[in-house]
Amino acid sequence: MLAKQYKIEFLNYWVTESRFKFIPEKNLNPVQVKSIPINIDFDILKAKGQKKFKIVLMVETDQEKEYPYNFHVRSESIFHLLDRIDSEEENNLMLRVALPQAISYTRVYISNNSAYSPLKRYMLPIIDLNNLIEQKVKSFLENISVKNKTRRRKLKIK
DSSP states (O other): OOOOOOSEEEEEEEEEEEEEEEOOOTTOOHHHHHTOOEEEEEEEEOOTTOSEEEEEEEEEEOTTSOOSEEEEEEEEEEEEEOSOOOHHHHHHHIIIIIHHHHHHHHHHHHHHHHTTSSSOOOOOOOOOHHHHHHHHHHHHHHHHHHHHHHHHHHHHHO
16 A cells, blocks of 8 residues: 655654653562553744744653652654644644654653663653643643733723
8 A cells, every 4th residue: 555645744752851761660560560640841032934843742651759750751743734724624634643743752762761760661651632632722722821811800900
């Protein structure tokens, strides 16, 4: 079968921040390692009218708690849109194609780093992308609401 290429090209990936801490325990159950809660956040940076864009991705464990693996990884991925496309298709490519690619590269990075620990290699679980995007949209809308309330307060003070 001939593979059809999306109208997007992956250009580069790099890690801008990385911290790993391994805490071996005597009676570590493999289920404990698989059930580590993971926080993921991302930003998509694209100038209007440009075909290149960047995904800034942060993947980390809860830094307040100690798990067998504690880590924080911040990465950047660069992509290029190949053709002229409408904004709906552009958003779809950024969220449904480019974002999973960035997560996948970070998954490999975390796996490779954990391979050097006294514990077994850690594999980032498969992410519910729909839920992640819903949480991001909700967070974005809440931030806009807070900023608008702050602006209103400032106007009342003057």
